[in-house]
Amino acid sequence: MSNKKILIVEDDADVRLGYQVLLKANHYDTFFAADSTSAVSEARKQQPDLIILDLGLPAGDGFIVLERFRANMNLAVIPVIVVSARDLQGNKERALKAGAKAFVQKPWDDSELLTLISEQLGLPNIVYLSTAKHPYPEDT
Numbered sequence: 567m568s569n570k571k572i573l574i575v576e577d578d579a580d581v582r583l584g585y586q587v588l589l590k591a592n593h594y595d596t597f598f599a600a601d602s603t604s605a606v607s608e609a610r611k612q613q614p615d616l617i618i619l620d621l622g623l624p625a626g627d628g629f630i631v632l633e634r635f636r637a638n639m640n641l642a643v644i645p646v647i648v649v650s651a652r653d654l655q656g657n658k659e660r661a662l663k664a665g666a667k668a669f670v671q672k673p674w675d676d677s678e679l680l681t682l683i684s685e686q687l688g689l690p691n692i693v694y695l696s697t698a699k700h701p702y703p704e705d706t
């Protein structure tokens with residue numbers, strides 16, 4: 567079975583690295599976009615199996631990205647998990663209404679996020695938590 571492809575839309579390079587470490591350890595192939603415009607072009611190019619989407623992005627926020635995905639027949643079918651530092655209040659409902667499958671608050675819990683991903687992909691829930699620390703600056 568080939569690895570599932572996950573597109574991560576996130577403007578913070580350290581957070582992108584955190585995703586990369588966690589998802590690689592769990593045998594996902596990762597691709598990245600750092601703003602809302604490249605989110606759509608990368609999604610078209612990579613045809614990922616799942617998308618992780620930040621809300622606070624340059625060039626239009628995550629809600630605009632959700633709208634653009636929804637307006638594209640090929641992209642509308644890809645499950646999106648919104649991962650944001652924004653308040654659950656209001657944002658979760660808005661994201662789900664806009665087509666997201668789940669809303670996770672930052673900082674995310676690794677096993678919660680991995681469980682959601684495998685659920686969305688219809689995979690058995692096998693979570694591998696690397697003992698390596700996330701390479702956030704505050705960890706060094």
Ligand code: CA
Nearest residue numbers: 577620622623
């Ligand atoms: Ca952000």
